[in-house]
Amino acid sequence: MTADPRALPLEATLYEAARIMRDQGIGDVLVTLSGKLCGLVTDRDIVIRAVAESRDAGLTSLGEVCTAEPVTLGPDDDTDTALRLMRQEAIRRVPVVDDQNRPVGIVSIGDLVIADGTGASPLRDISEAPPNL
Template sequence: MTRRVHEVMTGNPVTVEKLTSLAEAARVMRDADIGDVLVVDEGRLRGILTDRDLVVRAMADNRDPAETTVQAVCTTDPVTVGPDDGVDEAIALMRRKALRRLPVVSGNGELVGVVSLGDLVVEQDPGSALAAIAAAGHDS
């Protein structure tokens, strides 16, 4: 039987509001030991901000992290999956779009989770070296 995204996703993903400063978003990432945050506005997904976005789109352009908001540099309109989509569909989408994480959004547009490459590796090949690395990341 095909597993569904809601079975492997991380529920309650870390989010920041679109007007959050880059400095605060970076602190949130540091404190949660993660490389991205989902950007929301009134509970609706508006984008995704990665640690790479902070470096390439903000620091490299000499943006003031205390004054620049996440909406100014985040990836808007991110690719998403639904909680009832198949894990195989999520993997194919990540492969096709070269993505490491997918926000999970319900049919009514509510953000319900995030599924990462690590989540899917653990699901598909739990004995692999990549699965061991991904699992270790959840323990630290």
């Protein structure tokens, strides 16, 4: 799990999220309302739901394009649970929330590959590589 994930409020703009993604070398930002998780926006969401629709990144809020009510994990869930959810829901990232629905981390498919530790594989090599900025 990546602890302390980047999050922005629901009313933040796509521009703000895109800058964080670029500056931090990440592909997602959690979306919050009053500090509680309410959505997830990915770099792909920005391209498909905003850029391809000619939305203004400086005026479009995250709430307009994020995936609302994403599937989540709890801090005590294991990697098998995370993997099962990713397969079942066909997703690559799962936010981790506490019992108050506040984000405390995020698990990506790359995190699971690294945690597996069964040796070299192309996906493992890609997952461990530094961001391509």
